[in-house]
Amino acid sequence: MTKKRQMSGRTVAELVTHLGRIAHGEGFVDDLTPAQWSALRYFSGANRFSRAPSAFAEYHGTTRGTASQTIKSLVSQGYLIRRRSEADGRSAHLDLTDKAKAILADDPSLTLMQAAGALSTAARRHLANVLERMLGHVALEHGKRPFGMCISCAHLKGDGCCREGKPPYECGFLGEPLDEAELEQLCVNYEAGKASAVKHAFSRAALR
Template structure:
């Protein structure tokens, strides 16, 4: 199979999984917004970050976000760091809706190959995604493989703390796998665990 045919398969899978037609009364664009804000960390829950993640203009998602607000699926708050900036958080209603996400059909299909095949497939897709993101000038990723992630262990209580070198703010263990707009590719960190740490999703 040549590279063009492989890219077509990946693209077609994405289109199917994104949800064609109305599911739970939501359009494919609305599903995309809900999925993004569900996985984004607190530094990246903004319209501009969503636009960068999906490689669109900042004006593109504005109406979709407004409609989800009106439906009671998103709530907006002012950023604590920049009062001119707003952040969006999913409501409980939206989290319930996400349990019927059409994307889950792709999740089930991804789990069908043997685990050894899944590992190779995941590595290949990560490389593809990284190359495309670099060419477009804005890679996204999670804290665990970001150059900005810092950690410190307190041996007396065996507590582990994490911080973001870019924002100079602490990062909670449960946030480590959230998508971040400030991501810079780096070496994957071996996470230190403590009895108080929250397991990653």
């Protein structure tokens, strides 16, 4: 019984790593290395609180030094623009240039996105949900932050309704207003929440 569970857990784990590796494998496209592609992808999807070198380092599972190196090369190649943080003089913000946005259309991991896109909407949502839970489990075990979207974050406040002087959404952790487009960006400060919403989406997908 336990053995069987172990067994198919192993199968799933192998599928995940294999899939990740294969999709990531064809890396050296358009003169960018796999690590550089990862960084570009990260800065493309991260929200404004998370577009810093150390956040990327943590996301990418590497050291700040390595991350710094990757970022430096992207800045020198004109894919990222570095900007000092006004709030904290130590921090730096990285933003994508138009050149970067253009080249992301050739992202080598596009086939993986397409493979996911080929699934039914329900299956895809279910999949995202399950993977998110697994990520939470693994991140917790490794003492890392899971990185998730505001849309399913415990810190999210607000209901999208505009009241006078109030933003439609807000991050309860940072006390910062959020607009709708930001809800689906990655954040370092993500904390798993909304168990009910999760379960709801989950059971719905399972019926498919």
